[in-house]
Amino acid sequence: MRDVAQRAGTTIPTASKVLNGRSDVSDETRTAVLEAVSELGYVRPAGRSIADARGDDAFVDLVISGIEGTWANRALSGVEQAAVDAGVDLVVSVARLPDEGWLTRLLARPSRGVVLALVNASAPQLNALQAAGVPVVLLDPVSQPPASVSSVGAANWAGAHAAAEHLLGLGHRSLAVIAGRREHLYSQARVDGFRSAVGMHGDRPVPRVAFADWKRDRARQAALELFRTAEPPTGIFACSDHMALGVYEAAEECGLSIPEDVSIVGFDDLPEGEWVRPRLTTVEQPIADMGSAALRMLLRLRSGSAAGTLREELSTRLLLRESTGPATG
Template structure:
């Protein structure tokens, strides 16, 4: 609303310093708009909280024939599991999916393509969305569900995630029950919601056991195996090295394996390692990795089903679902 009146395309155009047809092009995914103008329009949409007129979406109560799955990347088994879950739910509902990749693309290319396809809704998996992008999708009447949101979503955006805090806590409780007191954590980006939740849960259990994690024992990387190996090498090369390491993803846990092997440390005799995700790779390595299972495929199914419910009957408040994590004990952890 603006001055008691409904915000219109004209208001957005005025704020962005452009024309109504140009604003309409941005919201419909047309490519014949400069990136600078597109950014100004998207910012104006967010600032004015513009919402397009309803009517683009599927009629209430009807199931769309096509929805979009936007992935941050397709490498690795996380993406494959998420895709399998979304596809399974879509097949059960008689819906086809289009897969897009948002990573390593200039500006808002993935968003422009999504809007241009005139789809009826989208699941965004591990996509680091900006407020302007979310506002643009809302203005274009494209219902979305965030699958494992990277940052805290606004209250108006639906999401499906996992109990990351509880999973991190379970990892610490397992190591503490084995007798470990000298603990370390390798997390992902500091700004990623799920990484911080896992670390916070781990810290909570450690604090209850009277264990303080010094700053030097909580390291952050970019989620890559080789980066985690570098961080673990620094931890494990110290004279007072930890007896156990919690890595906030299985991929990073494998980096800890690499560092331990390079330093001549035996797993789990010299070092216990626990990961997070329970990807197939966990059972390929020796010793098999103790980890926290994240129900990735089930999360994908839940996200697609949630999207279809939103399309058929838009709720007044955005729904949120959090699926439970489970500790899976294997051979990489033992008494110190």
């Protein structure tokens, strides 16, 4: 702690305040201490987590990027069910950008560990949790997890590969992908998996890719641009069901029938995919199971029954419905 304080240009008590989540520290000082922790690799001595030091009744935390939408609800239900099964209490926080106060709030509580769901935590933030003796599991990590941090995800590459094989098997040659964000790990994996399947068929053109930031309206706009080209795609893979609904809207605006004029495949298997007509063919992602697996992994790390960094990838599967059909023309 003395080395951390010296590197951050502050006092030992102030550095300790930061790692205990105290609010009476300036943002500048807090940032300097977290960076020093990251650079020096400081870790609180074994058995001296915040919860252990206080002797308080402790709980586990779920920090999620947002609670709106079906994905968040399913992830929350999976984490909560696993917590109930294990007999531990759960505290839920929302990490809304650009607010990074979730870390300070978490450090101020006697947390036994945290599941970070779709939260792109920085290296200093992850190192601060490690330094405080708080185990971390990333649920559906946004970027490549550090070697020292455990994670639970889905077989994104394999799911997208299956989606492409399905469209190729129906005879579609002109294909396109509506992706999320270019820098998101799971978006990259889905694009790569789809492209890989198409690449195995040497006679098929490379699929066009548009990025829509996981937003329905931007997916609609991207699909409109694709449909208005000289050679519009006859098969579209949307990297989320939410964006697939935007493709539905674009097809309707352009007077295209699904699946007669264009086949559409989504990803997630959200209830909305069964509400639309025709029902959406999609890749099922076991979101609730992923949440449960993340909480169980956290408890194993906390108890010491698991050593080192853990990785778990749950399988996906293609669900065939009515939004895909044979290519015509």
